Amino acid sequence: MRIRAAVLRHPGRPVTVEEVELDPPKAGEVLVRVVAAGVCHSDVRYADGELGPGHWPGVLGHEGAGVVEEVGEGVTHVAPGDPVAFCFVPACRSCRYCLAGKPNLCSVVAEHGAQGMLMDGTSRLRLPDGTTLRHGLRTACFAEYTVVAAGGAVPLPRELPLWQAALLGCGVVTGLGAVRNVARVQPGESVAVLGCGGVGLQVIAGARLAGADPIIAVDRVPEKLSLAREHGATHVVDAAGEEAPMDAVQRITGGGVDFAFEVIGRPETIRLAWDVIRPGGSAIVVGLAPDGVEASVPAIEFLSDKSLRGTYYGSGDPATEIPELAGLALAGELDLTRVVTHVDGLDGVEAALDRLRRGEGARTVLLVDADLAGHPGAAHRGS
Ligand code: APR
């Protein structure tokens, strides 16, 4: 079928919304009508070529929600008409990592997905001239329709508006997972969150749900610090202010935090996460750094029982966590609305990437199908 999609032809050139060909779903795949999609800083890393070669040409977008249009042979967990969130790690459930309870590290996804292919190593997307397009992060949801692996479409409760559900499959599952599955934050433990964008705000929300205290939010954009407070930060630190963030955290905690989450993806803030934890504390890197970037820490400090660790996609099982997080949102325990500072149509993708490059606003949600998205101001609000 002929659809409109946001194509990255080459890094450094603007992403263009153009007509592409989408093949029907094969066995074990699902065709989804995209309704809403969130624009994440990882999309900027893709668009700017910071993840290294092998990621273009392709269709971007890895965070979103839609409605099932058609299912391929053997797909039984969803049916046409069902609302779904995208999950960009459609675990195979039979590789070594999946069997060991680490589906976020599925090796089939790692093998084909890194190339932007579906689980059988092929693409359903082409330019009209026949050039194969990659499926950005196996999802390619900056498009009117997309074909994903069955595990890439996770059923949602019908009551949750899709413009909110769009955020579940990256920012929310990644941010809350870092708190719940990696740090396993306990009530009263202290937390610092470095970077309060679309993902960092979800780390803050997760820390609040876990009962962390204090929750210290660090960002260099004042607007982010007010959003951080709205999401549950007890203290905010302006990284561009007079007091060095490390001194501010020391002043607030008198010795460093139990957990620092780096949600930016830069060597200097990874180092800052290390510097602000107490002896025995953990620095957890959520941010995606550009390919080739190295981070370093003073090695003598390993002697104080500090640890530095990574996480990918919440480090849990997104297929079970996404519906659970949707339930938390419906129960009013998790607010998915305030992180959305801009809404726009599919054509607003490049403007949304630019805002992330400039550090302006938090999430933009592209209302690909404004009628189905359920956003109250959809008809009137532009970017
Ligand atoms: N010091 C403090 N804050 C900073 C700094 C810095 N040196 N550099 C950037 N920031 C802040 C920005 O102001 C912004 O609020 O970090 C935040 C990053 O947020 P977004 O650009 O909205 O990025 P987001 O989509 O949240 O993704 C964050 O997580 O999943 C990964 O790939 C993603 O690496 C990215 C990270």
Ligand code: ZN
């Ligand atoms: Zn993302």
